[in-house]
Amino acid sequence: MARVMRNFVERHTFWAIVLLLVVALFLLMIFAVWPDWLVEAMGRKKTFVNTLLNGITLGGLYFLVASGFTLIFGLMRNVNLAHGSMYLLGAYIGYEVADRTGNWFLGLAVAFVAVALSGILLQVLIFRRMADDDLRQTLVTIGISIIAADAMLAIWTGTTYQFSPPDWLFGATTLPVVSVVKSSGAAVYIKYPVFRLVVLAIAVAVGIGLWVFLNRTRIGMMIRAGVNDREMLSASGVNVQLVFVLVFAIGAGLAGFAGVIGGTALSVAPGEDIRYLLASLVVVIVGGLGSISGAAIGALIIGLAEQFGLAYFPTYGVVLTFLIMVVVLAVRPQGLMGGR
C-alpha cells in the first residue's frame, strides 16, 4: 500500500498535491466554525458534515459489495451479474438467522458462509463449464438473477425487513465537531448514527484484510500470480481450479456479508439486488475492473456523489453518479486505477 502511494506521488506529483489540498480543505470545513458567508453559500454546516460522513460511510458499504465483484473479475475475468442477488440473499439469510437466534453477529457469519457456499456452487456448476466464454457467463448470471429475484420474492414477499443490531450499535453518538455556536456561546455538537461509523470501520478492516491476504500470504501470492498469468501459475504446479473456487467463495461471501451490513444500515426489500449490482458496476467501472484499490476509490467517489447529490440537488442527484461514470470512461476508459 505504501509503495503504491509512493509510486503515485512520484508519478503524478501534481494530482497528489491537488488531492492533499482537497483533503485539507475538507478537514478545515469539518472542524472550523463556519463564518456567515459560508453558511450563506453552502447551507448549514450540520448538513455539510453529515452529508460528507454519509458519503464516506455509504462508500464503505459500496466497497464491501464491489470488492467481491472486482476480486472475482480480477482473477478469473468472470463477470458475475448475479452479484446483486447474492447481496440480497445474504441479507435475507442473515435476517432469518439473526431473528431466530437473536444474535446479530451469528446472522452476519452465517450470511457470509451461506453465500460463499452458493458462490462455490455457481463457480463449479456454471463458470467452470464455460470458462473463457465471458459473454455466455454474463447471460447465464442474468438468467440466474432473474430467477433468484423471483424466488426470493416468493419466499420473503415484498415486505421490508430491518435488522435489530445490538443496542450499543444502534442510536446516535456525539462527534467532537461543533455544528454552530449559539448566541449564548454554547457550542452545539454534531450527532451521528453509530452504526454508520461501524460500517466504515468494517469496510476499512475488510480492505486492509484483503490487502494483507493478497500481499502477505502464500495463497494471496498465487492469486496475484494468477491475475497476471494464469497459464504460468498452473504450469508451476498450483491447482488453479482450487484457487478459483476460493476466490469465488470469498467474493460471494463478501456480498452476503455486505447484505447484512447494508440491511442493518438501511433495509432489505425486493429490488435491492439490482440497486447494489448497479452500484457495484459503476464503482468498478470508475475505479477500474479488477483492482481492489480502484474499488475503494470508486466506492468513495460514488458514495460521496450520491449523498451530496441527494442533499444539495435531490432532483438530479441520482443521475450524478452515472455522469461521473461516463466522464471517467471518456477520459480514462480502463477506470481510475485500472491497468491495461
Place this chain on the structure above:
Amino acid sequence: MGKLKHLLAATVALSLAGPAVAAAEDIKMGALATLEGAFTALGEDGLRGVKLALEEFDYMAGGKKIELITGSSDASPDSAIRAVRKLVEQDKVQLVIGPLSGSEGLAVKDYAKTQPNVTFLNGSSAAQDTTLRSPAENFFRFNTEGAQWMAGLGEYAYNEKGYRNVAVLAEDYSFPYTQVFGFLEPFCRLGGKSAIDARFWVPIGNKDYSSVIAALPDDVDAIFVALGGADAVNFLTQYEQSGGDLPLIGGSITVDQSVLGSKGKARSFVVGTPSAGPVSDTWDDPRWKEFVGAYQKAFPDGFPSPSLFAHAYYVNTKAALLALNEVNGDLSDGEKKFREALSKLSFETPTGMVSVDERRNAIADIFLTEVSEGPDGNLLNKTIKVIPQVNQTLGVSYDKFLEYGQVGRENPTCG
C-alpha cells in the same frame, strides 16, 4: 393457394377464438391488479376484496352468473394497458374492476375512452386527474383519492396540534404531490406556513435518508412525511437513529400497517403521529368489524386485517354488483342503464355511505387517525375522528377547485 389460406385460417381461428366463446347469459367481469413485481402482495389483497364482494353475492347479480377473469400488471401503466386490453378485447369482459396504482389508473381511464361499450370501475388507484380533469364517461371510482384522504388532517395539525410551520418530505411523483396538496391546502388557508425550500422531494425508491434528514430545517414545528412502503420504513428508522426529535405528520401510507408492522426494529417514537386515510384498522363500528371478520374467515392466509387495497376493490366490486341487481343484469344499449344505476347508487360500505359525484368520483367518509400503542405492545392507528362525506373538490365548487391548479412540487405555494 386459396385453399391453403382457408386451411390456415381455420386452424388459427380455432386456436385463437377459443376463450371468446362462452354462455351468452353469463356476465364477464375482469379484475385487473398487480400480480407480479414488488407490489404483488398488494394486488393479491385487492383481488381478495373482489372475491369477498362476489362471494357475498354468491357470484350472482341481476339473475345472471358472474364469471371472474383476472388480469395482471406490474404496476407500470404500459403493462396495465396491455392487461386490460386483453381482458376487454380477447376475453370480452363487459366490466372491468381495476387498476391498483395511480399512473395505471390514468392510463386505464384513457383506454376506457376508446371502449365506450365497456364499463370500468376503479380498483384502488388514487390519482386526482383520473376523474377530475377530462374524465371518461364510462370510468367510475367508488373509492376516494389521494387529496380526499388528507381531509381534516391540515385542520387537525393547525388547530389541535398547534403547528404553524411544517417541513415536507415526500417522494417525487404525482401521488405524494396530491397528498401534500390535500394536507397543505387547508393548513395554509388557516394561516400555516410551509416554505418551498423546506419541501424535500426525494426520488421514489430512495433508501438512504441520512443526508436528507441532516438537511431538514430545525426551525419548524413538525415534518409532514409522505413516503410509502420500504421508503417510509427506512426514513423512520434512520430518523430515530440520527436522534431526530421533531414530531411527524403522516401521509396515508406513511404510518399504515405495512410500515408499522414491517419486520425489525420497533418504532415507538412514532406514537402520536397523526395521519388520515380511507380506512382505519381499529374503527369501532359494526360494519367495519363485520367486513374484517368476513375477510379473516374467507382468507386465513391473507393480511391480519384487510388493507386499503382490499377495501377499495371490495367497494368498487360491490357497487358493480348492486347496480347489476338494480337493472336485472341488463347490459344492452352500450350498458346505458347499468351506468345510470351506478351514477345514482348510494350504498353502505364497511366505511360508511358511498356515492359518486357528476364526474363519477366517490364521496365518502375519511378517517383521521393517530398512531398508538396496542394492548400487546404493537403499534396501530387509533381512530380520532371521522370526516363525513368528503367530496373530490374538498368542499369548494368545481371551478374554484380547478383554479388551485394541477398538483405539483410547489402547489400550494403557501409562502
Place this chain on the structure above:
Amino acid sequence: MDSRGLFSGSFSIKDVHPAILITAVFLVAYPSFATDFFIFQIGAYSLILGTIALSLMMLAGYGGMVSLAQLTVAGLAAYLMAILGDNSMGVMGLGWPWWLTVIVSVLGAALFSTFIGAVSVRTEGIYTIMITLAVAVAFFYFVRQNYVLFNGFTGFAGVEPPTLFGIYWRDPVPFYYLTLTVAVGFFGAVYYCARSTFGLALQAIRDNPRRMRALGFNVTLHRIVAYFFAGVIAGFAGVLLVWFNGRVSPGTIGVDVAIDILVIAVVGGLRHPVGPFLGAIAFVLLENFAIDLIDRERFNMVIGTAFLLVVLFSPDGLLGLWNRFRDKFRFRGNALLGDERVSKNDPTSTGSLEKN
C-alpha cells in the same frame, strides 16, 4: 470468421426456401383471419418488440457488442415523438408536423445510439454490457426526475399516429401492416447488411479485432457506425411503440424491460435476424396467456428459466433448436435440400459468441 460467408453474397430467387414463402403469405394474410386483439396486441406488438430486439441482435450477433441500451434508444425516440409532436398532458408537445417529428425522433435516437457506442466501444468485450446497462439506468432516472422536458414520473399520454390517406393508422389492421412493413424492411436491411462489405468487416472485427486492425480496418469506426444503424432501427421501433401504447413513461424504459429485450433476442437466437422476431412472438404470447395457464405471480420465474435453459443448453436460441431438429430430420434421409444451402442460410459463423 468462416470464409464461406465471404462468397455467399449473391442472392437469387431459387434460393428462396418454401418456408419463407409460406411465412410471407401467412404474415400478409394474418389480419384476414385473426381477431383485432390478435392483430394488434399480439401481431403488431411482437413485431415492434422484435424490431427493438433486432437492433440488439445486429450489434450482438454481428458486432459482438451486447448493448442493453437499445430499448433506451427506442425510448428516446418515443419521448421525442411526444415532446416534438402532440400529447394530451399539457407539457411540451410542440405540435410539429408528423413527418418532421418522425424524422427528427429517429435521427435523435440514432445519434444517442452513436453516442452510447462512442462511449462504450473504446473498451472491450464485457465492459459494453455494463456500460450500456448503466447508461440505460441513468436515462431512466433522468426522465423520471425531469418534469420540464420529459414530464417526470407521469410521462406522456395521448400520442397518436396521424390520419393519412383517410386511414387512422392506429386501427389494428393498418397499424399491423405499418409495423410489418417496418419490421420486414429492417429485417431485409440487416440480412443484406450481414453480406455487405461493412457487415462482413463487422463480423470479422467481432471475431478478431486485432487482426482486422492490423489489416488496416478502422475498428472503432466500424463499431460506431453499427451503433448508428442499430439506433435507426431502434428509433423507428420506438416511434411505433409510442403509437402502439399511445403513451410513454419511465416505466416503458425500465431496466426490467431492457432485460426483457435481451431475453427476447437471446431466446430467439442471435445468429440470424429472424431470431429476435421468434423470441418476440414467444414472449408476447407468454406474456398475454401465461395468466390463463399458470399462476401469473411467477411469470418472471418462467421467463428466467426459459432464458437460462436457452443460454445453458442452446446458445443459438429457438433458432438453434429448430436447426438442430431440422438436421436430425434430414439425417433420416429426407434430404430435400443440399447441404450447401445450410451454410448459405446460416450466414454467420458458428462459435462466434464464444470469443470476443
